[in-house]
Each structure stands twice: as structure tokens, then as C-alpha cells.
Amino acid sequence: MVDKRSASTNKGKVKFTGKKDRTRGQDHGRGHADYPVIKAMYRLALEYTERVKSFPRDTRFILGDRILNNCYDILEGLIEARYTKEKERVLRRLNLQLEKLRFQTRFCLDVKVLSAKKYGHICEMINDVGKMIGGWLKSLR
Template identity: 40%
Template sequence: MEELPIIQKTYDLIKWYVPILNRLPKDHKFILGDRMIKELYELLEGLIIVRYAKQKSIQLESLNSQLDIIRYQTRLLLDFQLIPIHRYEYAGKAINEIGMELGGWIKQQNKRPVIKN
């Protein structure tokens, strides 16, 4: 089965982001860094799970909220001066690309007729 681009983009974001988050100063690594890593992994897991689900809409909406949390956490990194602007811009671009794909997936699912058992 071919990999969905959103899953690959999320995977690539994790590969890029986790080493950066693991190098945060101790007072931020164990609060913000660990939370962000957990959110990123849960986002990837959720995308893989929803790919095979029959009813995707509710799960996709939840993943959209998770992505928004990651977006705000990334902004906190910048505001706390824990990452340089170029890394913030890169992360923001990657998160926005994932968000656009997720939004498209949600729209596609909302157009489908609801199957009742």
C-alpha cells in the first residue's frame, strides 16, 4: 500500500524535530520538549490508525486539534528563545503543510455519505 503524503510529512517532521527538542535546556526539555515529542508521536500514530478506520471524520478532527497544539507549542519555543527563527519558520512551514493535507482529508470525508449500521 502506498504511503499517504501526510503520514510521510509527519514522519519527516518527527525525524527533524525530536533531536532539536532533546537538546532543549533541562528546565524546558522535561516539560515542553517531552510534551511536544509525545504529541508528535501521537499525531503520527493517529494518522496511521485513521487511515484504516471506516469512520474517519471524528478522528481527523481530533488530530487537527492535536496539530494545533503542536503549532502553539512551537510558537512557545520561539517566544522562550529556545529555537532560532529559521528553525521556527521551517517547523511552521512543515506543520502548515500537514495541516493543509489534514484539512483536505477532513473536507473529503465530510463530503462522503454517512454509512449507518
């Protein structure tokens, strides 16, 4: 690790305290560093946000909006599952929503708004999230 030194200012002068910067690799208050499933779903939502921008207008405002809303609902549900006592109920609901997202993604391929390559990439991301949700559910039993 590079020895970064933190600085404090005193009347415009920089004073090095000699302490190493320990913030590297932390999530800086985002609150999901220890939940890889939330990070994975966040990346999937970002990916779909970029993909939907290139959908044809008629598809973007019907199918695209439904997909994005589904992604955001799953992401919000994962955050909810982190804090609720009813984790199993929430995670089962999210599993169902993820299955809907799989079908919506397949539909995007069939109507040719996603290439086979992008479809494969997104499916891998969806499957990764599904495996993590399944593992989380299994750990609760």
C-alpha cells in the first residue's frame, strides 16, 4: 500500500501528520461494503440504465421503464433485507422479482433491443445476484 500522508492546514500552510490514509478500499459511508449482493445489484442497475438509453423510443418508455423500475425495486429490497427482521420473506419476494427481470431480459433479446453479447453479459450479472440471494436465504435456515 502506498504510504499516503494526511494533511491538515494551519493558516494556509500544509502540515503533514505522518498518519497513513486508512480510507482506501472502504465504502465511505455508502453502507454496503459487507454486502456483495447489494454491490452486484447496483452494478446491474447501472448496466441496465446505460443499455436502456439505446433502446428505440417505443421500447424505452414501455419495456425499459419496467426493467429499470424492477432493478431499482430489487436494489431497494436488498437494502431493506439488510435491516429487517423478516429477511426471509423479503428475500423470497426479491427472488421472484429477479425471475421477472430474467424474462424481461429475454424479451429484450427477442425484440432485438439487446445484442446476444450484451444479453449474455447481463444474464451473468442477474445469475450472480440470484446466487447471492439464494446463498443468503440458505444461510437463514
